[in-house]
Amino acid sequence: MTLGLTTRLLHADHFKGVEHGAAHEPTHTAVAFGYDAAADLVAVFQGQRGGHVYGRQGSPTLGALERKITLLEDGTGTVSFSSGMAAISAVLLSLLRSGDHVVSSQFLFGNSNSLMQTLDGLGCPVTLVDATDAAAVAAAIRPETRLVFTETIANPRTQVADLAGIGRACAERGVLFVVDNTMTTPYLFHPSTVGAGLSVNSLTKSISGHGNALGGAVTDTGRFDWAKFPNILDAYKKGPAAGWGLLQVRKKGLRDMGGTLSGENAHRIATGAETLALRMDRACDNALRLATWLKGQPGVSKVHYPGLEDHPQHVRAKLLFRQFGALMSFELDDRRDLFVFLDALKVVIKSSHLGDNRTLAIPVAHTIFFEMGRARRESMGIAESLIRLSIGIEDYADLQADFAGALAAAA
Incomplete structure (x- = not known):
C-alpha cells in the first residue's frame, strides 16, 4: 500500500517503533549516552554503527525530526540545527575554504545577505547576481567556484529564481547547488528536481507553523557527487561517498560550531510538520x-x-x-x-x-x-x-x- 505524504508524516514514529507504544517520539533531554561495552562506545564514535555520543551532535528526538524532514524533501539524510541561519552557516563554513568562490542570488533574505558579506570578509569572495536569469549565474561561475546559493522565492519581492537553469549550469561545471527552500517548503517544491545537492529549510517558518520553536535543517538530496568535491576532509571519507558531505556538515556544524537544536523545539517542530x-x-x-x-x-x-x-x-x-x-x-x-x-x-x-x-x-x-x-x-x-x-x-x-x-x- 502506497501512503500519502501526510499519512507518512503522522505515522513516521509509530511505524519505526517508539518505546511504550507511544504514537510519536518523546522529548529526550539527555546530554550523555552510555554503553555497557566500551567497544560499542568506540564504534559509535568512529561511525561504525549508529547511536548517540553527546547531545550536541544529536539525540533520538532530533533523529525523529530529521527523518521527517528527509521524508518531506525526498532526500537521503538531514541534519537539524538551532535555526535556519545556523543551518546556512553550517553549510558555508563546513564546506568552504579560504579562496573558494561563491555565486549567490542578489535577492537574499537580509540575514543571509549579511552572512554572505561575512563570508567574503573571511576570504571566500561572493558574487551577487540576478538569480532569475540562469545565464547571469552561469557567467559568474569561475574555476574556483565551489557553491551556488539561491532561494526559491525571494523575500520580500517574490522574485522566482531560474532554478532549473541554474541546476543545469551547476551540473555542467560540477558545482554544488544549494537551495533555500523555506519560502516554498518541501510540500510545494523539491530542490532535488532541479539538481540541487543540498536543500536548506528554516524549520521555524511554515514547517513548524505555530511560531513557537526555532529550528533549521540541511537535507542531502542525493543529486551531488561528493567524491568530486575537493573540500571533504579525509576524516569524513567514511563509507560510500554519498554520505560524505552531510557527515562533514554535521560534524563541523554541530560538534565544532555547536548550532544544536534543542529536544523541546525539535519535538514541537516535528508535531507541527504533521499538518x-x-x-x-x-x-x-x-x-x-x-x-x-x-x-x-x-x-x-x-x-x-x-x-x-x-x-x-x-x-x-x-x-x-x-x-x-x-x-x-x-x-x-x-x-x-x-x-x-x-x-x-x-x-x-x-x-x-x-x-x-x-x-x-x-x-x-x-x-x-x-x-x-x-x-x-x-x-x-x-x-x-x-x-x-x-x-x-x-x-x-x-x-x-x-x-x-x-x-x-x-x-
Missing part, C-alpha cells in the same frame, strides 16, 4: 485570493505575488511549484500613509516573522532591510512603501475585511 500540507493549502489559497483582491484596490500601486499572471516569473512558478506560496508584498500609493495603514489592521499582526498560522505584516524598508540603505534597497526593487505579508490560515473573509478597513483608514 504542513493542510496548512499550506489554506495559506496559499488565502494568499492568491488576497493578492488578486488587493490588485484592484484604490490606494494599492503594486502587488508582488507569483500567483498573479502579471508577475514576471508567473509561468516559471506555475511549472515549478505545487502552489504559489504564502509570501507576498505590496506597495501603497502616495495618498496612503504606511504607518496609519498598518496601525489600522486589527486581525493581522505586525511582526518580522514568516510562515506562521497567523497573517503577519511588516514595513520592509524601515525594518528588516533598513541597514542596507536606500541605494541597495532600490537596486533590489524594494520601495519605501513596500509591505511584506506572510499569509496565514484565518478565514479569508476576515482578512479581506481587515485590509479593506485599513485602506479606508489610511486614505
